[in-house]
Amino acid sequence: MKKILKTILQNRLVAFGLILAVELGWLLVFVTELAKYSTVISIIFTILSLLAVLWIINRDDNPAYKMAWIILIMTVPLIGGLFYLAVGHKQPSRRMRRKMEAERLRTDKELRQDPKVMEAVRACDRRVEGQAYYISNTGGYPVYGNTSARYYQVGEELYRDLLEELKKAEHFIFMEFFIVGEGKMWGSIREILEEKAKAGVDVRFMYDDLGSVSLLPGGYDRQLEAAGIKSIAFNPFVPFWSLVMNNRDHRKIAVIDGHTAFSGGVNLADEYINEKMRFGHWKDTGFMLKGEAVWNYTVMFLRMWNSMRHTDVSYDPYRPSVWHPEPFEGEGFVQPYGDSPLDDEILAENVYLDILNQARDYVYIFTPYLIVDHEMQSALCLAAKRGVDVRIVTPGIPDKKMVFQLTRSYYPVLLKAGVRIFEYTPGFLHAKSYVCDDEIAVVGTINMDYRSLYLHFECGTYFYRNPIVADVKRDSLNTMEKSREITLKDTRQGFFGSLFCAVLRVFSPLL
Numbered sequence: 001m002k003k004i005l006k007t008i009l010q011n012r013l014v015a016f017g018l019i020l021a022v023e024l025g026w027l028l029v030f031v032t033e034l035a036k037y038s039t040v041i042s043i044i045f046t047i048l049s050l051l052a053v054l055w056i057i058n059r060d061d062n063p064a065y066k067m068a069w070i071i072l073i074m075t076v077p078l079i080g081g082l083f084y085l086a087v088g089h090k091q092p093s094r095r096m097r098r099k100m101e102a103e104r105l106r107t108d109k110e111l112r113q114d115p116k117v118m119e120a121v122r123a124c125d126r127r128v129e130g131q132a133y134y135i136s137n138t139g140g141y142p143v144y145g146n147t148s149a150r151y152y153q154v155g156e157e158l159y160r161d162l163l164e165e166l167k168k169a170e171h172f173i174f175m176e177f178f179i180v181g182e183g184k185m186w187g188s189i190r191e192i193l194e195e196k197a198k199a200g201v202d203v204r205f206m207y208d209d210l211g212s213v214s215l216l217p218g219g220y221d222r223q224l225e226a227a228g229i230k231s232i233a234f235n236p237f238v239p240f241w242s243l244v245m246n247n248r249d250h251r252k253i254a255v256i257d258g259h260t261a262f263s264g265g266v267n268l269a270d271e272y273i274n275e276k277m278r279f280g281h282w283k284d285t286g287f288m289l290k291g292e293a294v295w296n297y298t299v300m301f302l303r304m305w306n307s308m309r310h311t312d313v314s315y316d317p318y319r320p321s322v323w324h325p326e327p328f329e330g331e332g333f334v335q336p337y338g339d340s341p342l343d344d345e346i347l348a349e350n351v352y353l354d355i356l357n358q359a360r361d362y363v364y365i366f367t368p369y370l371i372v373d374h375e376m377q378s379a380l381c382l383a384a385k386r387g388v389d390v391r392i393v394t395p396g397i398p399d400k401k402m403v404f405q406l407t408r409s410y411y412p413v414l415l416k417a418g419v420r421i422f423e424y425t426p427g428f429l430h431a432k433s434y435v436c437d438d439e440i441a442v443v444g445t446i447n448m449d450y451r452s453l454y455l456h457f458e459c460g461t462y463f464y465r466n467p468i469v470a471d472v473k474r475d476s477l478n479t480m481e482k483s484r485e486i487t488l489k490d491t492r493q494g495f496f497g498s499l500f501c502a503v504l505r506v507f508s509p510l511l
Contacts, residue, residue, distance in 0.1 A: 282430060363390050
């Protein structure tokens with residue numbers, strides 16, 4: 001008993017989870033009992049749920065997301081409407097939207113597309129020019145030349161180079177990560193950050209509080225501040241459900257002196273570099289950029305930072321050329337971009353869809369979760385039916401068993417259409433990437449699930465005719481050789497298994 005109590009007191013996630021369960025249980029009992037003694041109250045709650053259903057139907061939203069909520073509300077009409085009002089809205093709170101939108105409008109001028117670069121893309125390939133124009137014009141993130149890229153096929157490689165580049169920092173370090181956990185990886189990085197801060201380097205660190213809630217103590221941002229590291233805990237986790245809990249900062253960004261950036265799927269915890277074994281071998285990927293395209297990541301970080309800190313500092317001192325006056329070099333084109341729940345533009349999903357719709361020869365995909373809407377499923381199937389070699393690699397050992405069952409429930413329809421699916425036998429695959437036709441690749445933080453595509457703050461980089469494309473393809477093929485190819489026979493399950501998956505599919509947008 002003492003051990004259980006100690007665990008509860010030391011683990012914020014467990015403690016808050018218990019508080020949340022008590023609050024929800026109390027609300028359910030209160031509403032149910034109140035409805036028993038008052039027909040008027042019961043009618044009011046039922047009408048509220050019906051109004052919520054009408055509101056959902058008329059929203060410009062993903063049909064699967066709407067259907068999941070409608071079924072849930074109609075199943076428990078007494079509290080369904082209240083529950084939707086509490087957690088159902090996909091966008092952040094009005095206050096957060098107002099701050100972030102104000103910062104975006106204030107800094108729109110910082111991300112201006114160089115027309116000469118876009119003309120160069122157009123001269124190479126009109127289909128790619130369309131994608132680049134969409135990301136630049138609608139998303140607000142320009143495409144660049146003069147940027148080199150290095151690909152990392154495991155987290156250990158990225159970690160090694162990240163340490164080296166952090167040690168070289170002379171002016172500023174910006175870091176933004178979803179998960180941070182005490183251990184070898186974060187300990188060595190924090191040591192460098194503290195040393196650099198003492199030396200006068202502008203060190204800023206932002207982490208998602210919910211992503212790290214079971215790994216870091218409360219008030220950890222204040223610990224970092226005391227050590228000289230400017231810090232923000234994004235959307236601090238509170239023991240009750242609010243709209244903001246749906247929208248997490250899932251990005252992984254490190255910017256050093258404006259000319260070097262790291263991103264990908266790798267968080268700052270020991271399992272990402274296989275120092276801690278959780279689900280077999282942890283397969284993750286990432287990349288380092290050097291050059292003009294780093295500016296997109298710098299602006300991405302500063303917009304989030306200024307919004308959270310209520311500051312409006314100038315971005316000019318952080319431009320790539322300020323601390324790197326020599327011309328940058330790099331083949332092809334590089335276009336980092338961010339996606340957020342602040343608007344109704346599903347930028348990240350549309351980038352993936354365009355690759356599938358424009359593919360001619362092949363598309364190879366890494367994703368830890370495969371929970372897709374009708375549009376994405378149709379695009380995958382249609383590409384395969386057009387004769388495109390579509391292959392998807394998912395984990396062999398899952399981190400979330402229910403989500404893994406849901407992922408597998410999408411296999412049959414994809415396999416029947418001709419999509420090939422592989423499960424990474426050595427362990428858990430956490431990488432997120434697309435590679436297409438020896439010319440295009442996307443690597444970033446964006447999973448193929450509803451949370452990444454609709455709810456979270458995400459980032460990725462679109463590469464065209466950059467040498468990194470060949471590296472991503474090579475890694476994809478090598479990973480498939482270590483994986484087990486799934487057949488239709490492998491997807492067969494009994495009645496209750498099929499029923500369970502059918503229920504999961506209905507509520508998949510809410511998971």
